[in-house]
Amino acid sequence: MNELTEGFNQHSVNEAFKETIKCLYLKIKNDIIEKGHLKEIEWYDNIPNLKDLDKIFFFREYVWVVINSGMKNQVAEKIFKSFWNDKNSFNFDAIGHPNKNKAIKKVYNRLDFYFDHFLQSKNKLMFLKSLPHIGEITKYHLAKNLGLSFAKPDRHLVRIANLLRYNNVQDFCMVVSELSHDKIGVVDLVFWRFANITQNYLEVIKHEAGVSELIKNRNLKEVG
Template sequence: MTRDEYLAYREMVAKLDPDAMERVKTKAPPVDETDFALRVSYVILNSGMKWTVAKDIWNRMRPSLVETGEVGDTFGHPGKTKSIDLVMSNRSEFFEGFRSAWKEGPEKVIDFCGALPHIGGITKYHLAKNVGVDVAKPDIWLERVASQSAETVQELCARLSRQSGDSVSTVDYVIWKTCQQGWWRAGAFPSDKLEPD
C-alpha cells in the first residue's frame, strides 16, 4: 500500500465515520488501577468477538465491574469471566506491573500485556494500543495487506505513519476499516506487488 492509497482510504474512512480519526489516535496511558483493569477487561471481552457484539456486552458489564469489581451475571463465558474477575481483583498488582513496564519502553509493555490472563500473542498488541503504546495489532486483515509488499504489519504501519504523519494506531485502524468494509482487495492496486519505500 502506498502513501497515496492510504490517504485515499483514510478519506473514505473519515467520511464513513467522521469521529473515527479522533477516537483512534494513540490513547493516553491509564490513570489508575481501575482504569487499567477496565481496559484489560474490555480487551479480554472483545477477543475473538465482533466489536459491535462486544460493545453491547461491555455496556452491560462495565457498571458491574465498577460497582462490585466482578462480572456477575452480565456475561456467560466462563473462561473470560474468570480472567476478568482475576484482573479486577488483582488490579493494584497488575497496574504496578504495567507502570514498571511503561518505564522500560513499548516492547516491555507489549510483553507485560502478553503475560496477563486471557491475553494472547495477537491480543497483547490490542491491549498495548489501549494502554497507550503506538503500535499496530497484527490481525489477519493487516497481515494480508502487509504481505502484498513483503512487510510485517509493524513495518507497514510504521512506514505509512512516517509518510502520512498519522500515528501507527491511526494507520492500523484505517487499514483494518478499509478491509472490513471490503474496499481493499489483494492486487487491486499495481503498487500492491511493489517493494516498500
C-alpha cells in the same frame, strides 16, 4: 533493535512507492471518515500518554480486549456495554464465557497490583502477555489500546501488509505512520476498518496502489 522493530525488513523503498503508499492510506482514511468513523480515529489520536493513564482506563481496555478476543466486534460491543455500567459498578454476569469472566475478575480484584506493574515494567508488551487471557495476538491489541506504538496483527492487516510486500504488520504500519505522521494505532484502525466495511478490499487496494507495477519498480530499484 527494540521490540517493535525486531525482525524489521531492511529493504529499500523507492520514493514512488512511498508516495503511493502515503496517498493510498490518506485516501482510505478519508473514505472511512466520510462513512462516519471519525470518532474512532479521534479516540486513538487522544489516548493519554503513559504518565497520564489511570487504572480505570487500563482496566477498561483490558476488559474490552478480553471480551473481544475470538468474537465478532458487534457482539463484543453489546457484552461490553452490558458489563461496563460505570466506573464503580460492573456487571460480571454479562460475561458468559467462564474463562474470560474468571480472568477479568482476577485482574479487577488485584487492579492496583497489575496497573503498577504495567507502569513499572521495562518490556510492557511482555508484561501484557502475562495478564490472564491475553495471548500472542491480543497483547498487541491491548498495547495499541493503551497507546503503545504497536499494531495488532489482525488477519486483514496481515493480508494487506503481505500484498504490499512487507514481512509483517508492525513494519508496514510503522512505515505508513512515518509517511503520514499518524500514530501507529490510527494507521492500524484505518486499514482494519476499511477492510471490515469494504468488499474485496484487497482487490480495491491492489487497484488503487497499482501494486504490480510498484512492486516491479521497487524490485528493480533494489537490484540496481
